[in-house]
Amino acid sequence: MIEFSQRLKTLPGYPLAEIPVLKRRLVEAGVDVIDLGAGDNDAAPPAVAVSAMTKALGDSAYSKYGFQQGLPAFRQAASRWVERRFGFHFDPVSELLPLIGSKEGLSHLPFAVVNPGDVTIVPEPGYQAYLGGSLLAGAEPYIAPLRPENDFLVELSQVPEPVLRRAKLVFVNYPNNPTAAVATAEYMQRTVALCRRYGILLAYDNAYCDLTYDGYRAPSIFEVPGAREVALEFFSLSKSFSMTGWRIGFVVGRPELIGALTRVKSYVDTGPFLAVQKAGAAALDRAEELVEPIRAELERRRDGAVAGLRQAGFTLESPKAAMYLWVALPADLPSAVFARRALEDTGTVVLPGSAFGPSGEGFFRIALTVGVERLREAAVRLGRTFEAAPRGALATTA
Ligand SMILES: Cc1ncc(COP(=O)(O)O)c(C=O)c1O
Numbered sequence: 001m002i003e004f005s006q007r008l009k010t011l012p013g014y015p016l017a018e019i020p021v022l023k024r025r026l027v028e029a030g031v032d033v034i035d036l037g038a039g040d041n042d043a044a045p046p047a048v049a050v051s052a053m054t055k056a057l058g059d060s061a062y063s064k065y066g067f068q069q070g071l072p073a074f075r076q077a078a079s080r081w082v083e084r085r086f087g088f089h090f091d092p093v094s095e096l097l098p099l100i101g102s103k104e105g106l107s108h109l110p111f112a113v114v115n116p117g118d119v120t121i122v123p124e125p126g127y128q129a130y131l132g133g134s135l136l137a138g139a140e141p142y143i144a145p146l147r148p149e150n151d152f153l154v155e156l157s158q159v160p161e162p163v164l165r166r167a168k169l170v171f172v173n174y175p176n177n178p179t180a181a182v183a184t185a186e187y188m189q190r191t192v193a194l195c196r197r198y199g200i201l202l203a204y205d206n207a208y209c210d211l212t213y214d215g216y217r218a219p220s221i222f223e224v225p226g227a228r229e230v231a232l233e234f235f236s237l238s239k240s241f242s243m244t245g246w247r248i249g250f251v252v253g254r255p256e257l258i259g260a261l262t263r264v265k266s267y268v269d270t271g272p273f274l275a276v277q278k279a280g281a282a283a284l285d286r287a288e289e290l291v292e293p294i295r296a297e298l299e300r301r302r303d304g305a306v307a308g309l310r311q312a313g314f315t316l317e318s319p320k321a322a323m324y325l326w327v328a329l330p331a332d333l334p335s336a337v338f339a340r341r342a343l344e345d346t347g348t349v350v351l352p353g354s355a356f357g358p359s360g361e362g363f364f365r366i367a368l369t370v371g372v373e374r375l376r377e378a379a380v381r382l383g384r385t386f387e388a389a390p391r392g393a394l395a396t397t398a
Contacts, residue, residue, distance in 0.1 A: 107133030125356030312383025
């Protein structure tokens, strides 16, 4: 008999794990499924990335181990992009590290700073890699609920002082998944100030910084003076360039912090595939021209989906960023019941808020992964589910 670790047992079920199975069953039964589950846009990756990758595959040098150093050209392109986008210089060799997707770096980070029993501050609802990485490293996650009354912000001033004293790491993600909330400069300043006061590493997850609407511009945490002392910022090519499956991202910060994560990663991986780094460099060098069509299409989708959902009877705000709609449900309709009914009765995949942790209850998430027409069709289907779903006591059985 193999006995599994306590750590493994503490991991809750991953929110997206069951959906592919349910979806395949419905598709096999002939159902026209609209999948708004995972944040995986249907757009193709950029042609420059595909051709750089194809070329690299023909050169055996790119088939070798990349190690943590990886491809200097990727580090340089990433550093140039940060400089163009935000105006800060990070040395490509000592202040930047390629990642096998930002999820990989975010989930490995706790191993660099946490001793068993230390606290990590984890937003809920939130990207599950923060919780998973914390639990696997033996940390005690302190759950910071993101609620509408807090503008979905992780407010460190509301965390009890003894917890702040034990905290080693906080995950902060704006534009946010799943709530699509954004953070103000004042919020970022007070968060950096508290991290500095308590010596907490601030992992700023900026995976959605390029997907912004209505003229909104997403800031970098390094716009706050003094942030370099305590922050690392994580970027991803997944959403900006529609390259989710390629697994490429990077992190920037001061050399000691980058060095600590590099050391952890040296023992668990050998860096992103060099051909993917070559393709990533090609995409980053043309980011401005490549991201704009993806961003503009998502803005159209947002507008279509918001209008459709409002027509279907839902109340929701039109988000300024990210690729999600976070839609409120009435208190007597649990989100898991709603999402299951939407899938089984209408073939529409949405994620229940409760899949992101108990504080996500009262909402469901739509990812803007398909075109406007399909999103409008999904809104009509969801409206039907909303009207037909059982309420109150009955609603507790999913
Ligand atoms: C908030 C957030 N951070 C990070 C990631 C991971 O992106 P990557 O594909 O770079 O691992 C995601 C993916 O959905 C995300 O939503």
